[in-house]
Amino acid sequence: VFILWRKPFDVGDRIQIGEYKGDVVDLRLFQFSLLEVGNWVDAEQSTGRIIHVPNGMVFSFPQANYSQGFEYIWNEQQLYVSLDSDHKRAQVVLKEIMHELLHGDFKQIELELKKAHKEHFITFSQYTPMVYTKILDRGIQLSLRYLCHPRKRRYFEHQITEAILERIKLELTIRIVYPITSVIL
Numbered sequence: 001v002f003i004l005w006r007k008p009f010d011v012g013d014r015i016q017i018g019e020y021k022g023d024v025v026d027l028r029l030f031q032f033s034l035l036e037v038g039n040w041v042d043a044e045q046s047t048g049r050i051i052h053v054p055n056g057m058v059f060s061f062p063q064a065n066y067s068q069g070f071e072y073i074w075n076e077q078q079l080y081v082s083l084d085s086d087h088k089r090a091q092v093v094l095k096e097i098m099h100e101l102l103h104g105d106f107k108q109i110e111l112e113l114k115k116a117h118k119e120h121f122i123t124f125s126q127y128t129p130m131v132y133t134k135i136l137d138r139g140i141q142l143s144l145r146y147l148c149h150p151r152k153r154r155y156f157e158h159q160i161t162e163a164i165l166e167r168i169k170l171e172l173t174i175r176i177v178y179p180i181t182s183v184i185l
Contacts, residue, residue, distance in 0.1 A: 003027060003055055013067035014150050017058065020051050030055055043154030070116040072109055072147040077157060079164065079176065080139045086173035087140045091131045093171060097163045098129035098146050101156065109147050139177040 002008075004027070009015045013024050014037070021044070022034030034051045037044045066073060081090050109127050116122040129146040148156045168174055 003032065003058060008058060008063055009065050009068070013065055015066065016064040017053060018061040020053055022046075022051060025050065028055075043157055044150060045154050066150045069120045070122050071112055071149060072105075073150050073153070075146055075148050075153050075156065077144045077160060079142045079144065080136070080178065081142060082139050082175040082177045083135075085140065085175050086171075087133060087142065089171060090140075090142055090168075090174045091133065093167050093174070094131045094142060094144055094164065095129060097160060097167060098144060101159050101163065102129060102146055102148070105148070138179055 009024050009032075011024050011027060014022070015024060015034070020034060020036070021038045022036040023046075024032060025035050026033035031052045031054050034053060036047045036049045036051050039047050039049075041047050079090075079094070081087060106128065113122070113124065113127055127147055129144065132143040132145065134141040134143070144160065146156070168176060
């Protein structure tokens with residue numbers, strides 16, 4: 001009754017309840033069903049499994065609803081460049097890549113954010129892609145942060161990664177680094 005009356009989620013919503021995450025595909029009197037995402041599959045893509053969850057779990061575990069209130073989530077990707085790289089140039093290149101690939105969603109994100117602010121007081125000071133910098137022991141970490149639809153997360157990660165690999169090749173002052181181990185016999 002709580003699920004049908006209060007509607008913490010509905011068919012089609014992507015939710016997480018306890019350790020289970022997926023798209024709601026069925027609501028019944030004693031259980032609801034999720035098309036599972038995540039688990040052993042990266043970037044919250046479908047595993048293909050249906051999980052039947054007892055309705056009582058809504059009283060025992062917090063629920064996260066990806067679809068109510070604001071239909072976009074923040075996603076982050078990290079890239080590491082060497083300490084002697086031109087990290088300012090790397091930031092510019094990364095922002096250009098994200099703007100090229102994501103600019104088509106900016107208008108919709110802005111409209112959804114205004115609606116979310118009215119209905120749920122959700123607000124962000126910035127909704128366009130950003131790059132944050134941090135120095136770590138393996139180099140300079142550049143964190144790409146952007147809003148995307150939850151079901152397009154892996155698609156955008158792939159597109160952005162492909163674009164980074166192509167563009168960084170052309171930049172002589174930027175060197176991607178990664179942890180490596182050498183064994184000398």
